[in-house]
Amino acid sequence: MAKNVAEVYKESSEKYGTLPAFFSKDDKKKYIPTNFKELYESGLNLAEALIDLGVNAREKIGMIADHRLEWVIADAATLFTGSADVPRGTDVTEPELEYILEHSEAKVLFVENDKVLEKFNRIKSKTSVKTVIMMDPKAKGEKGVLNLYELIERGKQLRGAGSKKAEARIADIKPDDLLTLIYTSGTTGKPKGVMLMHSNLMHQIDDVTPLLQSNSKDRFLSILPVWHIFERAFMYVAIFSGSATYFTNVRDMRDDFGKAKPTFMGSAPRLWESIYLGIYNRVKDPKQTPAIRRALFNTAYFFSKHYHAAIRFLKGNEIDLVGRNPIISFFLGLKSLVVAILTFLPYLLLDAVVLSKIRLATGGKLRATCSGGGALPSHVDAFFNDIGIRVLEGYGMTETSPVISVRTFKKLVMGSVGKVAPKSEVQIRDFNGDVLTHVKMDGKIEGKRCARGIVYVRGPQVMKGYYKNPEATDKALKDGWMDTGDLGMINYKDTLTLTGRAKDTVVLLGGENVEPVPIENKLLESPYISQIMVIGQDQKNLGAIVIPEFPKLKEWALANGVTETDESALISNTKVVDFYKKEIKDLNSAKHGFKSFEQVSPFFLVSKPFEVGDELTNLMKLKRHIITDKYKDQIKKIYS
CATH class of the missing domain: 3.30.300.30 (ANL, C-terminal domain)
Incomplete structure (x- = not known):
């Protein structure tokens, strides 16, 4: 069993072999697969070349790029050398780029294309970077800039000659070794470098993956920035479970839903808000939707909404913020049973005629989306769950790599961000620091339900600290407890409900x-x-x-x-x-x-x-x- 993320790549190569791991696009926007064995071999070859260039274990390697196949290969290779990557998207500003590279002391830098290279060149003299590697095979590059695919070929030759330095580095990785150094967006002052260890991400892989029930038949659609820990964790989960990942962007997303027919995807709330508004505006516009079709949609949604609400209650997934009396719950259950029986047939018929057509816009196979990175508006949440697209809203932050809690298929309680992740503890504290509620590692809950306070978390997903910033680390972490700065409470369904942001x-x-x-x-x-x-x-x-x-x-x-x-x-x-x-x-x-x-x-x-x-x-x-x-x-x- 894998002890570090580098070994996850290796084990998935052995287990899934020729199954497709990633789909990237050619010039004609046709998806081209890369299988698990090819991915591992490319990463291993590149790692061997990096070691030959003088990259030592536990170095920091910069990666300025958006999600693409070469990002995954570069990430794998970095881990295989025993180093940690320092990733950021191509929209990084020059002052941010200068600060991140200088602060992290990165000596090797992967850049996506010529545009990023130009941005780097303007601040190059203020950094410690000695080696620059171009990801885009079609980029012009310049003298002194190395090419990723040429390095892969060089590593292949080295391994063919018997070199096994990368394999030795993988075996030497310790659980508390740095995996990645992710700099926060700097919304309040200079960015802070979040140090995440292999053990942090292994917790997400080993303990969160089962909650999502992903497997080798799943197809993930990737649209969020892969350098961000939310999408990155999804990427590792996909690799671990043998799922295929399709890269897309906002411009191509509609077409790619049809091409990939995804079964799962990670998403930010804004995506579903946009899709919701698109559906809402189209249905309400008499120029686009005739009165009869409008009435048909409204009727279908009416029955679907009431049917799903009844089923949620009967399954015990209706949020409870007051501690309902058992007698009241009994009668509400009877009411829900009657509603479910009365609405079932019209729901089934109208779902097939109307709502299934809306689901086809996401490829028709989407069994769930995991929404994170911000609060999902309740009306958007309800709409998609009520038309048959399950939203597993989760909660986390970069500092917790990221999942603190997440809804599951069995415990999909709207109005909450799900149950606390396995092997983790959450405390709700008042502004004086007194503990109001404590979710223990075994899932047992002590204290008051629905007592609102600041959310603290302790567990294997919590970061090592902020790089070269002991003051900020001490402020955020006390006795292993991370102050999230978010306000929340544990409701009577034993799930976490967020109520705002303490700092907001x-x-x-x-x-x-x-x-x-x-x-x-x-x-x-x-x-x-x-x-x-x-x-x-x-x-x-x-x-x-x-x-x-x-x-x-x-x-x-x-x-x-x-x-x-x-x-x-x-x-x-x-x-x-x-x-x-x-x-x-x-x-x-x-x-x-x-x-x-x-x-x-x-x-x-x-x-x-x-x-x-x-x-x-x-x-x-x-x-x-x-x-x-x-x-x-x-x-x-x-x-x-």
């Missing part, structure tokens, strides 16, 4: 603590709002920065006599502003459970969307302090 908490002048995420998620239910950030720190009341969903807004404007078509002019129109005031008030009101101090009052509209690399992290999380600083003048104006 808005404190109003009156002393009220407000969690912005639930408010933002509710307001995102409006088809006229694309993005939003709640503000109001040290103010009397909450405000918001709103980016409209412009296609829908323009339709509304045309129907309501607003003549402006330019987006900047449109958001300044008094009629438009009044419309958004009403839209916000309707959703963010007492009838939806919001207290008076949780209701947004002043707001302003912005035409430029929040973008990755600027206002958003790679997983679409808001960089709140950057957005606040960027719009400080407008914020000051609405509060003046």
Whole structure:
């Protein structure tokens, strides 16, 4: 049994051999397979060449690239040398790249293409990098830059001559050896280098894989940045379980769903929000969907929603935040049984006629998606689970490599992020540090249910620390407990429910603590709002920065006599502003459970969307302090 991630590659090569491991595209966007044996051999050959170049065990090797076959080969080779990779995507800024390479002391660097090479060359003199290797076989490169495939061939020759240095390095890897050094996105100051060990990822491989029930018949669709630990863990899980991984991107995703017909995929909430809005807008638009088909969809969804809700309750998967009385539960169970019986046949018929056609848009074989990297809006979560696409929402962070908890097929409780991962402990502590709830390693729970506090985790997935940053490490880790900075509680179904972010908490002048995420998620239910950030720190009341969903807004404007078509002019129109005031008030009101101090009052509209690399992290999380600083003048104006 594999003791480190390098051995996982080796064992999968022996076990799955000629089964396809990865599918990458040729010039005509046709998927070309690489099998497990080819993958392992390529990684081994490249590792042998790297060792021949002078790469020692336990070095740091930079990798600036997006997901592609060469990334996987380079990752495997790095591990086979006993080194740790320092990965980042091609959208990295020059200051970030300079800091990461200088701080990590990387002497070898893989770059994806000529564009990344140009970016590196501008900061090269400020780093310790001595060897640069080009991944793209079609790149021009330049003198002194090595080619990945030429190195693979060189390693093949060395191994043919009897060299087995890479195999020796693999056998020498210890559980606490560094596997990867991932730098955080730097939303608050300089990036921190998260040190993840082989033992961290082996926990995810050995203990989380069974929860996902993946096997050699699965096809994974890969769209998230592979350098990010969420997608990276999925990659290792796929390799371990013999599943095939298909690489895609946002531009080709619709076509690739049809080509790959995936059975499983990791995803960020924004992806499913986009798909949901696409379906919603198409169904609601009379130009695209005639009234009869619209009525048919609404009827199908009605029966599907009620049938699935009834089945969830009967299976014990309906969230319980109050500790229901057994007698009440009994009668609710009877009601659910009646609903399930009455809705079963119409659900079955309409699902086959209507909803199965929607599922075909994802290839028709998708048995589940694992959503992580941010909170999935409840209406989006409910919609996909109710039309037959199961969403296994998980929770984690880079520092926990990443899974802390995840929903499973047996315990799919919406409104939660699932059961705590095996061999892990979670504590819910109040702001004074007192333990309110403790989920022990054996799964037993001590303390109060539904007591809200800060989530702490301890277990084999928790990082070694922050590289060359003992102060930050000591702040985040105490006695092995990781302070996640997230707010949550253990509900009466023994699963974890997140309620906000401690660091995102808005404190109003009156002393009220407000969690912005639930408010933002509710307001995102409006088809006229694309993005939003709640503000109001040290103010009397909450405000918001709103980016409209412009296609829908323009339709509304045309129907309501607003003549402006330019987006900047449109958001300044008094009629438009009044419309958004009403839209916000309707959703963010007492009838939806919001207290008076949780209701947004002043707001302003912005035409430029929040973008990755600027206002958003790679997983679409808001960089709140950057957005606040960027719009400080407008914020000051609405509060003046």
